[in-house]
Amino acid sequence: MGVLDKFIEESRDRDVYLVEKAKLDFAFSLEEQRRLSGKKPADIAKALKVSRAYISKVFRGDVNFTIESMVKLARAVGAELTVRATPAPASVDWATIAANPNANNTNAIPVNSVVSIKEYKLTNCNTGIAA
Template sequence: MPNKNVKGIETSNFFATMFAEAESRDEFHVAGVKIEIAEQIYRMMEKRNITQSDLARKLGKNRAYISKILKGTTNFTVETLVLIGRKLEAEWDFQLTDVEKPEKRIYYMEYGSIKPPTNRVLAANDFCDEIGWEPAVKWGQ
């Protein structure tokens, strides 16, 4: 359940289309897995009280490599993942699960330190009127 500072917003066709387009790409899911791996490594480092320098030393790598891992930009091999797990005295528990597609998505926008726009916000139909729907979707990629 969203917190009280989060307000539901209606999704415009443009936003829904753009999100669906991103979500349909393999790169979107690859990035998500890389970030999940980085988060798991970070949590285990915290649990074991291991610094980036400590892990780098255990792996025979430099601290910049560990920083890259924790940013979620590393394309891991299975061998590297196993080695990192062993150096953290941990094991990976992988699962391949079915994906159920929801019938309807609800998007939320959180209001915080970002001020709302003072000028008129461009809507999807502003682009559609000028250049047509398909180019607007491709332009936003």
């Protein structure tokens, strides 16, 4: 594992990484709901009495959201905000699994890791943004 790979892997355990991931997850989800509602970003800006530039930052995940702002944004696209804590996914050594595709690796993959990955990919696919 190279220095950069190690840095990236270690960063995933840091709060700053998890905060940015949460902001992007919310932005992707909000964009999905916006598209389903048929609303344009300008419609949301007008409804919330904020600038279109702010809404652009929101959909890039470039905003320090408050719970209040997340609720207002969700309502503006006809959605509801749900916040919950979930168990952290267990670490999976995907390189070992990929190197031994015929091995019985069912015990090596924690169920909550697989579910989390599938949910994340489905969310991103629905928004048209590549994971």
